[in-house]
Amino acid sequence: MSDAKCPICGGSGWQVVVEGDYSFVRQCVCTISLRENRAESGLPERYSMCTFENFQVNPGGGKKNPTLMAARTVARDFAGKFPAVNTGLLISGPAGTGKTHLAAAILNTLINRNEHGILFQDFRELLQDIRSSYSPDSKVNEFGILAPVLNAGLLIIDDLGAERPTEWADSQFSYILNYRYNRLLPVIITTNYLDGGGRMEEESLSERVGVRMRSRLFEMCREVCIEADDYRKINTGQ
Ligand SMILES: [Zn+2]
Structure with a gap:
């Protein structure tokens, strides 16, 4: 509500x-529009209950993790100020530390506030949808898929860099990012890839999305780095 x-x-x-x-x-139109707004956001059901309150800052029940607390503060701040925001967020950190939860909490906060045009998009799925649109049997064309992504008031791209880096994927990403950059439309990105200072054996964000797009991202987004262990591993004792 x-x-x-x-x-x-x-x-x-x-x-x-x-x-x-x-x-x-009968059910008031306001609940219907909220429901439609939620459905149109593309947020997977799994994340529909994600809030800032139920975000775990002490995964596994241990000590509070300062990077998780800081990330929550920045995310909550962003949601509080939106749409009066100058930059988006680039939330990076290892898998299973709650990056998507935070992005979803922002989306849920905005939708409950009746903001429209907030879009959640798993990046691999987006690329897959674009690819499918090239098929002659496809009912939608590429632009039909891209239009909402390009023009959303706030675009959340989940799990950037998870797909295999290809020239084609890079060009799709730079098209989306540059389009939104020129129109001052914010993006929130979650990624497992850290920039440089991450673990040595891991690829950096620049290697996944290219140096040019990485700098564009840093121009468009405030960095939020989470340093924590995968809480799903903590919980299962793996
Ligand atoms: Zn009402």
Whole structure:
């Protein structure tokens, strides 16, 4: 439910409809638009309950992790200020540390505030959808898939760099990023790839998305680095 009271139902979510001598109760349009807005955001069901409150800053029940606390503060701040934001966020850190949770918490906060045009997009899936659109049987063309991604008021790209780096994938990414850069449209990116200072055996973000796109990203986004162990491994004792 939205924080602002709906003028029709006063926030109850139910609307009394009077037709002649009859009256009945139905779900208020505000709950329907919230539901539609949520569905249109593309956020997978798994992340629909992600909030800042249920974000784990002490994975595995141990000590609070300062980088997780800082990341939550920055993300919450971003959601609080949106749409009055100058930069997006680049949330990096190892797998399983809650990067997607934070991005989803931002999205859920904005949707509950009735912001429209917030889009969540797994990057591999986006590339797959674009590829499928090239097929002659496809009902949508490439632009039909890209248009919402290009123009969303806020675009969240989840798991950048997870796909195999190819020239084609790079060109798709730079097209999206440059388009949004020129129109001052913010992006939130989550990625497992750290820049430089990460673990030696791992590839850096520049190697995954190219040096030019990496610098563009750093121009467009505030960096949020999470340093923590995979809490899914902690929990299962692996
Ligand atoms: Zn209402």
